[in-house]
Amino acid sequence: MDAIFLQILNGLDKGGAYALIALGLTLVFGTLGVVNFAHGALFMLGAFCSVTFQKLLTISKHVKDESITFFDAFKDQPYLEIWFGDFGKTIIDYSVPLSILFAIPVMLLIGLIMERGLIRHFYKRTHAEQILVTFGLAIVLQEIVKSMFGANPIPTPAPDIVSGSAHIGVLFGLGESVVYPWWRLIYLAFSGLVIAGVFAFLNLTTFGMVVRAGMMDREMVGMLGIDVEKKFTIIFGLAAVVTGLAGLMYSPILPPDYHMGMDFLVLSFVVVVVGGMGSLGGAVTAGFLLGILQSFASMNEVKAIIPGIDQIIIYLVAVVILLVRPRGLLGREGVMED
Amino acid sequence: MKSPTIKNDMFVMLIFSAIILSMPIWLKPLGAGYPDLLQKFAIFGIFAVGYNILFGLTGYLSFGHAAFLGIGSYTAVWSFKLLTMNVFPALIFSVLLSGLFAMLIGFITLRRSGIYFSILTLAFAQMFYNLAYSVLTPITNGETGLQLARGDARIIDRLFSDAGEGLPSTNFFGLEMSGYSGFYVCAVLLIIAFFISQRIFHSPFGIKLRAIKSNQTRMKYTGYNTRPYLLTAFVISGMYAGLAGGLMAATDPLAGAERMQWTASGEVVLMTILGGVGTLIGPMLGVGIIKYFENIFSSLNDQALLQAYSFMPDWLANIMVTITSPFVGEGWHLTLGALFVLIVVFLPGGIMEGVSLIKKRFSKTQANTETGKS
Numbered sequence: 204m205d206a207i208f209l210q211i212l213n214g215l216d217k218g219g220a221y222a223l224i225a226l227g228l229t230l231v232f233g234t235l236g237v238v239n240f241a242h243g244a245l246f247m248l249g250a251f252c253s254v255t256f257q258k259l260l261t262i263s264k265h266v267k268d269e270s271i272t273f274f275d276a277f278k279d280q281p282y283l284e285i286w287f288g289d290f291g292k293t294i295i296d297y298s299v300p301l302s303i304l305f306a307i308p309v310m311l312l313i314g315l316i317m318e319r320g321l322i323r324h325f326y327k328r329t330h331a332e333q334i335l336v337t338f339g340l341a342i343v344l345q346e347i348v349k350s351m352f353g354a355n356p357i358p359t360p361a362p363d364i365v366s367g368s369a370h371i372g373v374l375f376g377l378g379e380s381v382v383y384p385w386w387r388l389i390y391l392a393f394s395g396l397v398i399a400g401v402f403a404f405l406n407l408t409t410f411g412m413v414v415r416a417g418m419m420d421r422e423m424v425g426m427l428g429i430d431v432e433k434k435f436t437i438i439f440g441l442a443a444v445v446t447g448l449a450g451l452m453y454s455p456i457l458p459p460d461y462h463m464g465m466d467f468l469v470l471s472f473v474v475v476v477v478g479g480m481g482s483l484g485g486a487v488t489a490g491f492l493l494g495i496l497q498s499f500a501s502m503n504e505v506k507a508i509i510p511g512i513d514q515i516i517i518y519l520v521a522v523v524i525l526l527v528r529p530r531g532l533l534g535r536e537g538v539m540e541d
Numbered sequence: 542m543k544s545p546t547i548k549n550d551m552f553v554m555l556i557f558s559a560i561i562l563s564m565p566i567w568l569k570p571l572g573a574g575y576p577d578l579l580q581k582f583a584i585f586g587i588f589a590v591g592y593n594i595l596f597g598l599t600g601y602l603s604f605g606h607a608a609f610l611g612i613g614s615y616t617a618v619w620s621f622k623l624l625t626m627n628v629f630p631a632l633i634f635s636v637l638l639s640g641l642f643a644m645l646i647g648f649i650t651l652r653r654s655g656i657y658f659s660i661l662t663l664a665f666a667q668m669f670y671n672l673a674y675s676v677l678t679p680i681t682n683g684e685t686g687l688q689l690a691r692g693d694a695r696i697i698d699r700l701f702s703d704a705g706e707g708l709p710s711t712n713f714f715g716l717e718m719s720g721y722s723g724f725y726v727c728a729v730l731l732i733i734a735f736f737i738s739q740r741i742f743h744s745p746f747g748i749k750l751r752a753i754k755s756n757q758t759r760m761k762y763t764g765y766n767t768r769p770y771l772l773t774a775f776v777i778s779g780m781y782a783g784l785a786g787g788l789m790a791a792t793d794p795l796a797g798a799e800r801m802q803w804t805a806s807g808e809v810v811l812m813t814i815l816g817g818v819g820t821l822i823g824p825m826l827g828v829g830i831i832k833y834f835e836n837i838f839s840s841l842n843d844q845a846l847l848q849a850y851s852f853m854p855d856w857l858a859n860i861m862v863t864i865t866s867p868f869v870g871e872g873w874h875l876t877l878g879a880l881f882v883l884i885v886v887f888l889p890g891g892i893m894e895g896v897s898l899i900k901k902r903f904s905k906t907q908a909n910t911e912t913g914k915s
Binding site for chain 1: 600602649652653655656657659660661663664665667668671672674675676677803804807810811814867871872874875877878879880881882885886889
């Protein structure tokens with residue numbers, strides 16, 4: 204029982220990441236009609252926003268280490284600590300959550316530049332060409348990050364307070380032994396919040412209504428006198444922010460490296476296809492579902508029965524679903540039918 | 542469009558063979574005349590020519606062909622380990638086994654088209670890649686990669702001679718697979734592969750595949766069941782990839798799972814696109830350009846760059862080095878990605894499209910001057 208509960212939790216937080224990426228992917232695909240293979244790179248860029256922010260905060264001065272009196276020792280002390288003392292230390296400690304403030308404008312800008320500079324010229328081109336150009340773009344972004352930050356993963360720790368584990372078992376009347384890292388719970392809550400936010404935005408605002416209409420019939424919306432192109436740019440920016448935040452918040456769980464985007468991209472594409480191309484609800488459902496399935500498949504008991512199942516379960520599910528239900532779980536008729 | 546005649550085809554074949562076989566001579570002044578690189582040209586040429594049969598003719602964008610490359614490699618190495626160091630049976634097994642897998646995967650993935658097909662093939666390739674790293678380690682030897690060992694069985698070789706000292710090397714009926722002789726084996730196979738692909742392009746089968754690309758629905762309405770044709774094309778291109786994988790293992794008897802990663806599939810797509818999708822020569826051109834520049838760019842470093850800019854004043858040279866150094870050496874992939882983007886944006890038909898554009902413009906101006914108009 205405890206084990207199953209833990210696996211569901213495990214799956215939920217991974218599923219949260221999948222769902223967020225798939226959400227952005229579907230937004231872009233549903234409205235702009237563009238298959239964006241550079242979407243994983245946005246996830247990676249988001250994670251590196253937190254790295255950059257942490258680096259900025261910890262710009263240090265080479266000072267004499269007073270605690271060692273035997274000989275002249277030097278240490279690096281961040282300027283923030285020198286200026287603000289303990290408050291500076293706290294800021295550095297909270298660098299990951301604080302970097303959200305930094306990441307939102309940055310990711311928005313990146314998204315806008317990408318859409319204006321490249322993606323917009325591909326609305327009318329074939330899907331194959333869209334895939335190819337965004338694939339190239341993904342390589343470029345990835346290599347730029349590699350040349351700036353190196354090839355090794357860079358640890359970005361979560362704030363001290365939440366670095367431990369929560370005794371979550373007690374809450375649900377399970378065992379004392381059921382513990383779970385705080386940050387992963389935060390990630391889960393965060394992804395839920397962002398998903399709810401995006402859905403609220405789409406369902407409660409006029410802009411969202413236009414977007415939903417655009418997902419159903421792009422041409423018609425354009426004919427009604429709405430500047431579709433402008434909306435598309437904003438949507439792409441929004442998708443970039445959502446995906447970037449997903450990557451940023453994931454950075455304490457998985458130290459960012461330059462190819463994490465590619466790893467997540469393949470999976471999130473599978474998630475989108477399983478959920479049904481162009482269906483936002485489907486993307487979210489499939490994200491969590493596949494996350495949970497994957498975490499169950501990586502249990503030792505399951506692996507003992509079918510070895511290697513944890514490595515391929517997602518792809519296997521995707522293959523089966525596409526063959527049985529070609530439109531995906533919640534796919535609508537008429538989207539990507541040809 | 543002029544319909545290609547048999548004579549024309551033979552002419553193209555002759556020129557192609559001459560160019561490929563004389564590569565060691567004319568590539569020497571370009572600094573690429575050494576066997577390792579030449580073998581790579583030929584092997585990736587086979588891979589790209591085969592990939593073009595699927596993507597170029599039917600328009601089905603597969604992101605999973607690296608899996609067949611990997612399967613071919615593993616099969617070949619196992620054949621070296623168990624049977625003989627002769628590459629002939631190894632290549633046959635590689636082609637057959639990858640063809641078998643292609644049939645299996647194609648049977649499932651070809652039920653869908655467009656982006657779904659791309660993602661399904663991608664899913665299969667990733668599955669193979671993940672399995673090769675985890676459960677299939679007894680077969681693939683995981684991260685270390687499958688290598689030859691002195692204690693291997695090599696049943697057929699043992700019938701004729703005892704195990705010698707050290708590792709035996711691969712051969713093609715006595716012909717060494719390393720060095721120039723290895724290149725010539727690869728080159729002859731490439732020419733055969735090219736010949737087959739040329740025949741397919743100009744056969745009724747090839748025309749049907751093209752019809753599928755231009756309008757599959759209409760093709761179906763005229764009474765054709767398109768799937769068998771697609772599957773055949775998929776299997777053929779899978780077999781080409783298997784042959785390429787087998788040759789990779791033959792020239793360097795080592796097979797690693799990274800060969801199956803989907804970025805490797807992306808590379809062959811890029812080669813095909815760069816040269817020109819759906820043209821016969823295009824993919825070969827793409828392979829030549831990418832492998833040549835990969836070789837040059839990835840060997841450059843800041844020192845070499847400084848030398849190249851030595852004609853400039855020092856400060857300018859330093860600036861140029863800082864600008865260009867991320868693009869060379871380790872950063873070769875950055876150049877590759879940028880190239881990818883530029884090609885798809887500006888020249889989706891690849892180099893062959895560029896050539897035909899220039900040709901068209903040239904002939905137009907000529908025609909104009911002939912009639913006295915401008």
